[in-house]
Amino acid sequence: MKKKIKRRRWGKYALIALLLLAIGGGTYLYLFTKSLTNAVNTMHQPLDRNVSAKRTEAVTLEKRDPFSVLLLGVDKREHDTGRSDTIIVLTVNPNKNSIEMLSIPRDTRTIIAGKGTEDKINHAYAFGGVEMAINTVEHFLDIPIDYYVQVNMEGFKDIIDAVGGITVDNDLDFTAGGVHFAKGSVTLNGADALKYSRMRYDDPRGDFGRQLRQRQILEGIMKEGASVSSLTSFDEIFTSLGNNVKTNLTFDQMIDLQKNYKGVQNQIVQNQIKGTGTKIDGIYYYLVPEAEKLALHNLLKEHLEL
Structure with missing residues (x-):
């Protein structure tokens, strides 16, 4: 099932940011740039490879090539390697001005690349970090993964507090971690927010419901991060991002994205994997039929123009 997601226009926030920079003068601009550069340098974590084995040549963002991104929301707690509880694949096509978004349930049963055994797809990160998670998703969908963005879900609370809190539209009345979340604006x-995002057992949608709440939190952070009040605490925000976000995208590549891929966010199509839940040897798995995987492969490969 597909659903087009409407995105807010951020032009007014950009104008407000420029106005504040002009009022603050050169000192503000210098501190802003320095803090941003430090954050990006801290976030940058390159892969051992330069190009996916499923491509013949590397993506060039300067040439507006379609590309893919793997978003990993890692639930990593103290003394724990962590698992990628949120797994989202994005394919971005500037020629079509669109993004295809595919959320992969964390319990999806698949072959773990590098181990050769079938297991839950989110265990790939626990076994071999980002590299194994990327290779496993590539094998599952049979498409190249060009870039990744890893977010530490535990660290989300620091980012959210840095922007002064967020507001979400909760569609389910529930209690988690001793906190009651009423239906409506919260x-x-x-x-x-961390408790809100982690709940799934009292949600009839299971993991799909949790994925929805995690996307709400991401959108809330983006909204508050663009507000006037947040711009005055940019150093705390950038520090939190640097500590909790990792990516193989460089600063120059981020600039290329901003220049060459404007408009793609105006049409985001969300795709949901069709499958069935079952228990194997007492362990719950989400099973995806081969026909469904092939359909998703064809959709994303076409969107990548491969």
């Missing part, structure tokens, strides 16, 4: 601090 304002969350960092600690409560």
Whole structure:
């Protein structure tokens, strides 16, 4: 099932940011740029490879090539390697001005690349970090993964507190971690947002419901991060991002994205994997039929113009 997601226009926030920079003068601009550069350098974590084995040549963002990104929301707690509880594949096509978004349930049963055994797809990160997670998703969908963005879900509370909290539209009345989340508009601090995002057992949608709440939190962070009040605390925000986000995208590549891929966010199509839940040897798995995987492969490969 597909659903087009409407995105807010961010032009007014850009104008407000420029106005504040002009009022603050050169000192503000210098501190802003320095803080941003430090954050990006901290976030940058390259892969051992330069190009996916499923491509013949590397993507060039300067040439507006279609590309793919793997978003990993890692639930990593103290003394724990962590698992990628949120797995989202994005394919971006500037020629079609669109993004295809595919959320992969964390319990999806598949072959773990590099181990040769079938297991839950989110275990790939626990076994071999980002590299194994990327290779496993590539094998599952049979498409190249060009870039990745890893977010530490535990660290989300620092980012949310840095932007002054967020507001989400909650569609399910529930209690988690001793906190009651009423249906409707809910304002969350960092600690409560983490509890809100992790709940799934009391949600009839299971993992799909949790994925929805995690996307709400991401959108809330983006909205608050673009506000006037957040711009005055940019150093705390950038520090939180640097500590909790890792990516193989470089600063120059981020600039290329901003220049060459404008408009793609105006049409984001969300895709949901069709499958069935079952238990094997007492362990719950989400099973995806081969026909469904082939259909998703064809959709994403066509969108990547491969």
